[in-house]
Structure formats: structure tokens, C-alpha cells
Amino acid sequence: KQEVTQIPAALSVPEGENLVLNCSFTDSAIYNLQWFRQDPGKGLTSLLLIQSSQREQTSGRLNASLDKSSGRSTLYIAASQPGDSATYLCAVGNEKLTFGTGTRLTIIP
């Protein structure tokens, strides 16, 4: 049974700093890994999707890496902004996504 863990559960950093969010999964036979953003009271926004054959994906200030052998993924956010404050979720799978419990990120102006 796939289990996804995200550490830390919460993170606060000053505006402008670079930061890394971590995601680990127990079953390395994954199809895809996705990073989502969830704002309070709202749905999920897909940020980046890494297919199992890929090692990283980039979009703007975001970079996600995938290391299947170690069961880990990281989401790197460069030059953080207050608007980046949200809960970040990682999920693995194809039709049936298994989610981590998320990291609640607060960017301090």
C-alpha cells in the first residue's frame, strides 16, 4: 500500500528566501508524481507533474525533482513571495492519486 509523507507539516520563511518542500513515498513503482497547491476554502491547483521516466520539471520559480530509487521528491521555490502562502500537496499515482498530508507554507512579508 502506497504511503506518502510530507515533512515539515508547516513552514514559515521570510519573503525572498528560497525554500524546499519534501515528499517521500513508500512504493517506488509510481506512475506519476504531482505537486498541488491548496488555498483555504478552495480547490487544488496542479503546479507540476513529473512522469515516472522524468527526473524534474520546472515552471517559473518552481522546480520539482523526482528520485524514484530513494522514494523522494522535492519542490523548490525560488525567491518566495507572500502570494506563495498556501498548503502544498504531493500526490502519486495515475487514476487513483495517493496524497500526502501537505506542508502549510507561510511567507512572511
Added chain:
Amino acid sequence: NAGVMQNPRHLVRRRGQEARLRCSPMKGHSHVYWYRQLPEEGLKFMVYLQKENIIDESGMPKERFSAEFPKEGPSILRIQQVVRGDSAAYFCASSFPGAKNIQYFGAGTRLSVL
């Protein structure tokens, strides 16, 4: 092109009543997924449907919960005889037939059981 639409956004029910949650997928999407997020927990997969078919319902509770995605109209998640433990946010996602790995999520329905 509107995104995935869920309604209602908030639903309050008393114990023993029925809850019906609706999800209209994005235009052209024929795959629908339902997830549940209990307070302070992560999202958990419930069911995966295609038009008129349930593909995977391994995450659905065995009793009181059912889902459908008819040929016409929205997908419905139905919870009969609700209990307080059903209070949660229910999210729907949809995808294109040929790109099942990219799921687009709705804003969710927050169910409160009194």
C-alpha cells in the same frame, strides 16, 4: 472553458438525512474522480468513474455511499443517512480520456453534519 464545477459549495445536513453532491466535469472530460478530505487529514481517493461506469470504487465506504456519472448530467456522490463522521470536504476531479494522469480539481463541497 469553465473548470470543474461542484455544487453546493457548502452543505449542512442533520444526522440521518441524505447528502447529494454534484460535480460537472470540464468540457470534453469523460473521467471523474471523487476524493474526501477529513479534518486535519490528507485527501483520500474514493471512486473513479467514466460515463455510465464505475471503474474503481476501492476507496468508497461499503455502506451508505454511492456514486454515479450518467450519460447526461453531472456526476453525483450520494451519502445516505449521514453521520457526524461524514463531515468533510469532498473534491471532484476530471480528466481527458487520453490523458488520465492530469486531473483538474473543483473547489470542493464542504459537508457539515449536525
